[in-house]
Amino acid sequence: MKRTSFADVSCPVARTLDLIGEWWTLLILRDVFYGVRRFDKLLSSLGISRNVLTDRLHTLVESGILEKQIYQQKPERYEYHLTESGRELLPVLVLLMNWGNRWLATDTKASVELVHEPCGQTVAPLLVCHHCNKQITTRNVRLHNLELV
Amino acid sequence: MKRTSFADVSCPVARTLDLIGEWWTLLILRDVFYGVRRFDKLLSSLGISRNVLTDRLHTLVESGILEKQIYQQKPERYEYHLTESGRELLPVLVLLMNWGNRWLATDTKASVELVHEPCGQTVAPLLVCHHCNKQITTRNVRLHNLELV
Numbered sequence: 001m002k003r004t005s006f007a008d009v010s011c012p013v014a015r016t017l018d019l020i021g022e023w024w025t026l027l028i029l030r031d032v033f034y035g036v037r038r039f040d041k042l043l044s045s046l047g048i049s050r051n052v053l054t055d056r057l058h059t060l061v062e063s064g065i066l067e068k069q070i071y072q073q074k075p076e077r078y079e080y081h082l083t084e085s086g087r088e089l090l091p092v093l094v095l096l097m098n099w100g101n102r103w104l105a106t107d108t109k110a111s112v113e114l115v116h117e118p119c120g121q122t123v124a125p126l127l128v129c130h131h132c133n134k135q136i137t138t139r140n141v142r143l144h145n146l147e148l149v
Numbered sequence: 150m151k152r153t154s155f156a157d158v159s160c161p162v163a164r165t166l167d168l169i170g171e172w173w174t175l176l177i178l179r180d181v182f183y184g185v186r187r188f189d190k191l192l193s194s195l196g197i198s199r200n201v202l203t204d205r206l207h208t209l210v211e212s213g214i215l216e217k218q219i220y221q222q223k224p225e226r227y228e229y230h231l232t233e234s235g236r237e238l239l240p241v242l243v244l245l246m247n248w249g250n251r252w253l254a255t256d257t258k259a260s261v262e263l264v265h266e267p268c269g270q271t272v273a274p275l276l277v278c279h280h281c282n283k284q285i286t287t288r289n290v291r292l293h294n295l296e297l298v
Contacts, residue, residue, distance in 0.1 A: 012249030085252045091276040100161030103234045114290045119281035127240040129265045130273035138236045141263045
């Protein structure tokens, strides 16, 4: 990748990580992807403190990645669902899962993988460019600074 | 995505985040992708403390994501280069960049994007399955627990 200057540049990677780049936040999204949508279920699935979970869910709702849907009236109880922007983070989780399965040794526990239903095979994610269908690699992309509007 | 049980499952997403899911770690990788390879350059590019940078670089080298290459003998100075496993994290950064550009408002600064050299267009990343070339979405993948070996 070619070098560019970062002076006066607001990096979208940094902006994204500022919002979601916290361990628990991505694991909450993982669980919601998997169908764990309720506070108490998330609490036990993640082994996280009640305060931290409350705080992270609040941030995810505020930033429009999750939305609350009521499922019980008395007392009021909510489920957390992915919005469109939240669903668009799935590929990040797929890549992290694939990378972990490829490069990090598992401990004694079983691991998980994803099955791609159109072909029935274990997902083998490949990042391609929508314009030309060719793969995106470290060697064929370069940075471009957007001009100040 | 269909629900599965997580009892006795070691999630590769959690394992990966355990290693790289820390804000600074991904920003260090971003800079190395961009060609910022030396300690002092990383220090000024990231605005990070010397101790934190030393610690994160050590972790990345220990875990085989970066490797040190000497570029000056007296005093000894090293550059950090991506290994194969490090290069395979590029797609994660590409997706985070794309997501940030799509969903997070920029401030008054300019932003950056990637140009895909084979087609000359702004990278429009699409995650497809290597087996069937069809897109990977929240709606066409399901979890599969790997058996204990």
